[in-house]
Amino acid sequence: MWRATVKGLLGHKLRLALTALAITIGVGFVAGSFVFTDTLGSVFDDLFAGTTAGIDVTVRPIIETEGEFGFSLPEKIPASVLDEVRAVDGVEEATGSLFWFVQVLDRNGEIARTTGPPTFGASWADTDRPGAFSLREGARPTEDGQVALDRKTAERLGYGVGDTVRIVIFDGPEPFTLVGLAGFGEADNLGGAGFALFDIPTAQRIFKAGNTYDTIEIAATTGVAPETLVERLRPLLPSGVEAVTAQSVAEEQATAFKEALGFFNTFLLVFAGIALFVGTFIIQNTFRIIVAQRTRELALFRALGATRNQVVGMVLTEAAIVGVIASGLGLIFGIVLANVLAVAYEAFGGDLPEAALEVRWRTVLVALAVGVVVTLVSALLPARKAASVPPVAAMREVESATRRSMRTRSVAGGSMTLFGIVLGVIGLFVELPFGWIDSIALVGAGAAIVFIGVAVIGPLFTRPVARIVGAPFPRLLALPGTLARENSMRKPRRTAATAAALMIGLALVSLATILAASFRGTVREVIDETFRADLVVSEVGFGGIGFTPTIADEIAALPEVEKLARVRFGQASVEGDPGFVSAVQTDTFLDLFTIDVITGGLTELSSPSVALRSARAEELGVDVGETVTMTFARTGEQQLPVVATWDGQGIQASILISLETYEANFVEQLDSQVLIALQDGVSIGSGRVAVESVTVPYPNVQIQDQADFKEQTESQINLILSLIFVLLLLSVFIALLGITNTLSLSIIERTREIGLLRAVGMSRKQVRRMIRWESVIISVFGAVLGITLGILFGWAVVRALSEQGLLFVLPGGQLIGALFAAGVAGVVAAVLPAWRASRLNVLEAIAYE
């Protein structure tokens, strides 16, 4: 049987090649995700291990709240602690270090980077000990006015040693002389984030740290274990400061980073999974067609004494061989893909040291297993069908047209669809005890089952849809149009299975489009309703630094400005649960921004108190008049009364406090937004010019009006949407391969018919037209199913999120565009099969047997 299997495979080289391609792409995506994240993971293991080079123990403030990006850093460590630490037995050397965000200006005086990783500012101790930073060129900064940059940032901005670089910290740009270029361990920057290094006194000055430090790095005397030193230091340290071994700091950082990396990997794998899922449809369809075409051959095997199991074995062996070869190629493709990702990572500013991509055995095994299993599972049904071919079929002239009842099919498919919908609805609308990740998994599983269910009942729709889509064909395209339509209806199951693959991609594309449109529409609505300021001054790019309050002071003094409201931002825990806090200027904020006060009043916020989003208050079970325990990084636990509950969009935080409360409890006093109302009669344009006169020296701030605001959020949504589109494109591409494959196989079946048409005078062009429009019907069919499902999914998701104020928006134009694009894609998918069909040798096509 082995020989026969291999011969069979070789006999269908081309048909199987296209099938294999579907696996190769899916497996490649899986392997690529693993290789890239593994590589990045071990690079960062090294990198974080490198931060501890020469350091044994770190003294740092205890971080009460989990700062995600380091907002609201805790109180700093006084210099006196450093002196005490230095006196401890076993401390060889101790240096203080400081750290904050900075923004480096390019040669045009603009903020060098507004998206992506931030740039860190840090102190670089003047010591010969090895440290996290390594000098690549020039010298270390040793006095005020000097800076060293990471080599990547310097290269990107075209700065060389000796140039003047302007850097924004708190008070607007300040010029520094670039004295050196540095690396971070082996790498030229820290995972894409740049850094600017200063000597310690300069860092203290520009970070407004006084004579304090953020951390103290300690090298132990030889022979003293870090743990011992930690024990010795503990009694000396003031409250709120701890000593930990450098190793555990590195591990903490690496763990946090790997969690993020793991999330990224999962994100990529989800799309790989979608691609493979689409692939299964294509593989199954291909094997089904091949089995049908080989009916007589298989029957001959049966007639010669092969058992059913041997026939099943033959088909599955064929599938396994295809699976192994395709997965192997997929692995190679994955490594190529990982390279592409690495290049993209570097293009976005990251730096991978000269390390080979990490291909672990796990990756190889997972890739092969996924590919082979997917192929085998897909081939299972066709194999069983092959086994059911009766030996007598070998004698039959034509393949018997078995018209199985559609009833079983519609019951099976219908109940599957229903089951999938139930799963999805539970995932979306029922609060599950196991958390939101499981809800998403449930929704995903529900969607997958709905896809399969609809694919199963798909053949029921083939004829009606093909008839409608193809209705104008006979008139517009004459005979080739009629034949295209008839051909697409000929094997409803084949057409439906082929279309189903495209359906999945288009359903997800429409879902993403609808969600994006709904978010966009909601944001517009929210901005219209809440945004009552004429202008808003906010930070450019990466948030979290804030800008100096003097900007608002100067704006307030402008004659064009009627009033303004400052907004600050921070992190704090409420009842031990970390979250974001917005601080507002209570006297003016409500005039410039709309929120719905549900109970209590915001005017009382000026005394130490909080106002909670009503949903948050409900969660916490507190009412106006009761108190909550807030934990601030600087002042620790504070009992604050709740003076109001509110609702409203446009504020990310769920806790509002007054500026006064903020000033009392937070370290840094920087504005994150300034809402401005202009005097009556001052146009937005001239108001902007006036405000600009204040902000010109501060390239780190921008002025926006309502329209700018909308545009900004929209461009963010569009960016995410296009990323998702790119990832879904792969699934759509695989689906198109499926169309190409099905058409090629159908053409082989119809060789004689096409030969006849050519013999009686159909031109090559007409043959191509016939194939092309059949393809268009298949792809439009898939698109119609997909877009319909996408709209239903989108509507359900928006409904589920309606509590968060999301409004359903149907982007009709874009969806029609998607339908049209699917038609065009159908034309593209048909190019090769149509060309082959038109080149058929007429004489061979009509020759008997």
Next chain:
Amino acid sequence: MTANGVAARAVGAVKVYGEGDALVRALDGIDVEFGSQRFSAIMGPSGSGKSTLLHCLAGLDELTDGRVFIGDTDLASLDDDQLTRLRRDSVGFVFQAYNLVPTLNALENITLPTAIAGRKPDQTWVDQIIDTMGIRDRLHHRPSELSGGEQQRVAAARALAGRPEIIFADEPSGNLDSNSGAELLGFMQDAVRRLGQTIVMVTHDPAAAGYADRVVFLADGVVVGEMVEPTRERILDHIKVLEA
């Protein structure tokens, strides 16, 4: 249409397949003419080159040497598009089997060449053919619902519908039982005698050839004889002579 002229002719037609030892001269210098409004048959044993000659005359295959003409048109001078148009407008075909497009009904199959050309069929003429072939009550059936004989009659009707200069039939009754075969050949004979059509038919069946006005005998790629007003018996006698 050239009345009583020459509908198709081959001049020094040579067709060679393969190379070296495997070289086969399927046509080895054939000169032959087929008259308009005549029912001609080409006979010969397997491998005599009769099908090759038909394919070359019909523009489905190319000669290695020599020339073939449909009417006054030298086929060698045509490119693929022109040949396609010639097949569509000037030539009709009836093959041994698989003559019909399964997705079209009988009537649509009959008018297929005119539909391909984007023209309206000549309704009176088509009606006349449908009646000649006796398939009026089967027009709206698909090929899978027709018997073998009916399918071949529909095929013959299709070949006639465009009023081509010449119809080539390759063993049209080869797959039929003798009654259906006789019926079909009778209809084809009618088409020539009553409707003035031109048919060239390849067959190895003397009974089939007996319906023709003239038989050309081929063997080993050359014309070895011909017979006017043949009957089955005369043909059988002639074959015996040839084989002797």
